[in-house]
Amino acid sequence: MAIEHLIVLGIAIIIIAIGIRKARRVLKGSADGCDSGCCQSCGKNCPVKNLPNFSPQKSAPTPADTPPEPSPDNSPRHPPHLPLVALLLTTLAATLSGCISPSSPPLATRNHRSVLRNGVPVTVMLLDDNAYNRKYKLPGKMPQVTTITIHNTANDASARAERDYLNRRRDNKYISFHYAVDENGAIQIMRHDQHAWHAGDGRGNGNLKSIAIEICRSTCITHNAQLYTRAEENAVNLAAWLLKIHGLTTDDLRTHQDWSGKFCPHRILKEQRWQKFKQRVKKAMPL
Numbered sequence: 001m002a003i004e005h006l007i008v009l010g011i012a013i014i015i016i017a018i019g020i021r022k023a024r025r026v027l028k029g030s031a032d033g034c035d036s037g038c039c040q041s042c043g044k045n046c047p048v049k050n051l052p053n054f055s056p057q058k059s060a061p062t063p064a065d066t067p068p069e070p071s072p073d074n075s076p077r078h079p080p081h082l083p084l085v086a087l088l089l090t091t092l093a094a095t096l097s098g099c100i101s102p103s104s105p106p107l108a109t110r111n112h113r114s115v116l117r118n119g120v121p122v123t124v125m126l127l128d129d130n131a132y133n134r135k136y137k138l139p140g141k142m143p144q145v146t147t148i149t150i151h152n153t154a155n156d157a158s159a160r161a162e163r164d165y166l167n168r169r170r171d172n173k174y175i176s177f178h179y180a181v182d183e184n185g186a187i188q189i190m191r192h193d194q195h196a197w198h199a200g201d202g203r204g205n206g207n208l209k210s211i212a213i214e215i216c217r218s219t220c221i222t223h224n225a226q227l228y229t230r231a232e233e234n235a236v237n238l239a240a241w242l243l244k245i246h247g248l249t250t251d252d253l254r255t256h257q258d259w260s261g262k263f264c265p266h267r268i269l270k271e272q273r274w275q276k277f278k279q280r281v282k283k284a285m286p287l
């Protein structure tokens, strides 16, 4: 079982135990909330009653305060259950507010937060963990990263659109990549320790040992050409950061074409700028 699962399980057990204690207290008629060390498990004085929006008097709304929820048999609600639920939720809030502090998960397992990488805003929006995605997009571990591979998307969509499209795909194709980059920054779609299906070389080093960057907007060549220009610049800086953190150099940059012959990244190849692209990455390498 993964450490994250153990942490979540542990927190759930603590929450349930605290909730049961509080429920017993309430059912005994105690109305003084939580001012005597509610979070004994962490040793901190964390009075639940001081949390925003918490009022012991209101923790058990009467049926008049709260419309009854529909129930299949229209049976009346039982007021003793309400304080139990309120206290469980309040205890959860106390937990989340820091009374119980699970160790932080690894960087890329947190979704939807942005960090700056070598000047590029990177938002972590990992693929949903479901059976389809695990089968077709998240094939397995990548213990070693030896190269960074550059692609062009060959359309005008944004990075977010690319990520969401990949996340939703159900066409039984084995396809995935780590980053999509557009004019506003990058979206990280997969963790660095998972390999993707992007290089077209089967179980070769392209798929199994390379981080894939898709540069978006690559068909923007007229009035919106600057979208691609900015996307490519973000990709230059992101690639430089990735090379740096994995102990690599610009000699370890690859095109999709290097792995399987596909004309990708089509925009850079067509404009014969691959060597120039590598020079820009070299200049952008963090110290």
Ligand SMILES: [Zn+2]
Residues within 6 Å of the ligand: 150, 151, 152, 198, 256, 262, 264, 265
């Ligand atoms: Zn490609």
